[in-house]
Structure formats: C-alpha cells, structure tokens
Amino acid sequence: MHWLAWRLPPIDPAPGVPPAAQGWWALRFTPRVALLDEALLLEVGSTERLWGGRAALQDLLRSQAPGMPQGDGVQDHPQTQNLAWATGPTALQALALLRLQQSSQPYPQRLPHDLPIATLTALRPHAAALQHLGCRTWGALRALPRAGVARRFGADTLAALDRAWGDAPHTLDWITLPEQFALELELPALVEAAPALLWAAQRLLDALQGWLRARHQGVLALELAWRHDLRRIDGVDLSPWQSLQLRTAEPLQGTTHLRRLLAEHLAQQRLAAPVNRLALRSLQTAPLPQASDSLLPPGQGKCSDSAQGESWHQLVERLTARLGAASVQVPQLHADHRPERMQRWHPAIAPPPQTQTQTQSQCSPAAPAPLMPPWLVRPPQPLALQGSRPCLHGRPLSLLAGPQRVEAGWWETAVQGDDSDAHGLALRDYFVAHNGVAGHVWVFRDRATGGWFLQGVYG
Secondary structure, rough: OEEEEOOOOOOOOOOOOOOHHHHHHHHOOOOEEEEEEEEEEOOOOOOHHHOOOOOHHHHHHHHOOOOOOOOOOOHOHHHHHHOEEEEEOOOHHHHHHHHHHHOOOOOOOOOOOOHHHOOOHHHHHOOOOEHHHHOEHHHHHHHHHHHHHHHHHHHHHHHHHHHHHHHOOOOOOOOOOOOOOEEEEEEEEEEOOHHEEEEEEHHHHHHHHHHHHHHOEEEEEEEEEEEOOEEEEEEOOOOOEEEEEEEEEEEOOHHHHHHHHHHHHHHOOOOOOOEEEEEEEEEEEEOOOOOOOOOOOOOOOOOOOOOOOOOOOHHHOOOOOOOHHHHHHHEEEEEOOHHHHEEEEEOOOOOOOOOOOHHHOOOOOOOOOOOOOOOOEEEEEEEEEOOOOOEEEOOOOEEEEEEEEEEOOOOOOOOOOOOOOOOOOEEEEEEEEEEEEEEEEEEEEOOOOOOOOEEOOOO
C-alpha cells in the first residue's frame, strides 16, 4: 500500500457544506479517500499505474488540488514543491511526514523509527511525559516494554502506534459521493442584491466541480435557489424560496465559465426580500469525454490555448443569458421528406422537444433529393400558368429533371390559416426547371390541387 497525505487549505468549510466535500475532487484518482485531522489521505497503491506511475500521479494531484496554481509549469511552482504533500507506507506515517514538513524539521534518516512523538495524534497528550523518560521518537517508544507503556499511557496508545507502524489494520471512514449534487449554505450576512450572491455561490460551485470530477461527469443544467429572510412585505405573502435555472450547451466541469454565466443571470434578477440562505443542485449531467492532447508543442498551431478565443458553446450560453432562450436557436434534423419540414428550430441550450413522429420512430432524417437546392423559399410561392406550363418572372419554365414524387404528412392534421410550414398530407411531384430570367429553380406540382409552386433556388 502507498499513501498520500495532503494538507487541507486553511479555509473553514462554509456552513451547511459537509467537510467531506473537500475530498470529492480526489475520488477521481482513487476510491479510497478519507479525512483525518487536518489532512486528506489517499491510498493510491492500487491505482497509480492507471495514471502513468507514482510520480505522474503526484504531479497530477498537485495540479488538481484546490488552491494550487493551475496551468503550465505548475510542477515548478514553489507552492507545489513538496509543501503540501507527503507520502508513506501507512496513512499515519504519511500524515506524520506531512506534519514534519510543515514544521520545517529535517527529514528522518530511518522511517518510521526517527519520527518525533508529536507527529502522531494519539501520542501528543503524552509528549511531555515521554520526553522526561527520554522517548522522543516512535522507535524509542516502541523499544519500551509494552506492558509498562499500556499501564502508564493506556492500551489505545500502543494500538495507535501499531496502526502507524503497519502492524495492525487501520479502519478509516471513506468519503463517498451522493448520487445527486445538492448543497445548501447559510450566508454570513443578509444579502439584498442578486449580484452579491455570486461570492457565496462560488463556494458551492467549487464543491460542484469536485463532485463532477469524481463522477467523470459534466453539468448540463443546474438550479440556484435562495431563501428569503422575510415571509411578508407590505401585506403581501412571499414565497420562502426563489430560484433560477442555468443550462449549458454541452457538458461542463469548469467553474470559471459557470461563474460568468451565473453572473449574467443574477444581473437580471431582483430579490423580493433579503436572502439568508443559498442552495445549489444539479438537474442534469452527462458523461464528459476526455479531450485529446494536441500533437503540436504548447503555444504553436491553431489548436494552442494562446490562439484560442472563447469557445462556441460559451458564446451561445452568454448570448442566451442576455437575450433570452427564444432569441438564440439552433436547427434540429427531423425525419420528414417534405423539404420545409426536414429541420426545426429550438432554443440552443434547451433539450429539443419530442415530437409525435420522433416518439413513434427514432429513425434518421430523410435523405435529401440528389438535386435539392441550397436555398428554400418559405413558404412556397404559387406560380402562374401559361396553358399547362408554370411561369416565373413572366416567362415559362422548362422542366429539366424530374419528377421526384413525395407523399408525406398523412399523420398530421391540416391547420387552417396557419402561416408556418404546411401541415397535413402533401402529394407533390418535384422538378428542376429553368428559364433565362430566373435561372435554375426547384418547383413542384401539387397533385391534390394541380397548382405549381416555387420551392427552392440554385446558386
């Protein structure tokens, strides 16, 4: 077994946030993570080979630990140079070496014999008495008669020393992840403006990031709620909670963009009353695929971080937050042979609605006609006739290719007076047509009425 001990940052957990949330991020690397005194303990003997070996895993942990500097060259940063991490064959030895580093004492020559008495929690109450006996290290205490040590200092002292030495099993309370992320925290003071909630929400976002990393998931939708300190204002009853929902265009783990997106939404909120409590919960998550590393050296090529601007999905999310969901839409392919119904538009960061045809058959979209034009006329324009020939811009059209017969929409009910795309049964014969004024166009004859219509235009 091989243990790593990481000193927790000197930040008190927010009220309502469980202490175990400080270790959620480490569950990404090993399932055996525990909190003990002032440190986070990880057993990595069974998983280090999956991360490229012990040294590679330690470098990765240093870069991922909360509060550590991020980016290139993190291994060379003075804050990460053995100032927060210690390793050992047992959990208590790793913790003792971590305490030794924090006190700036020299590294012992023999492990665990030369470790000072004060580095083991169970021995600290007896440190003064043991020093009077000449025992200043674990090895000196272990050399004393066990029966006499048990009578004077208690059997628990010997049991703790055996666990630290590795002669007895050490049971720890392993950190486990909840199935759904949902945390609340009490605010240190009443908040009267919505943008001021962002500072407290950052504590919840950090916990959310650790939860997502441990589950290898990205968030698609989450809800931020706040509780009102008052129940009634000017004779009007208030709802205890008020909330807003955020949606992302793709699974996301980073808190930087989530914080920016949350700031956009909070800037448009008006609090009904002062707020005393904040809650954050995940509504929808999805597996997060691992990104491929670039073959180019850092800082070169179009794929380098320095050459990249804001990603497309982040731009879409910010515009949606500012302009509203209905103002930013994307197309969705639809299984239909009618050209005007082959795609539909829905809000970019909202899940596409399930239509009746989708629930009946989850088939792929209909294959377009080989000669379908790139531009459609919506709605199709009726054409005048000269005899039996359709005309456009006053000149008759010559039919060059066709017909291509389409019969679709029988499952829909025709809507009278609907200005949108036609509903109901469509019986059409499509042709590629041409005249000297309009050029090449795409027309169809409605077999139900006998009329001709302009459907598309070629470049």
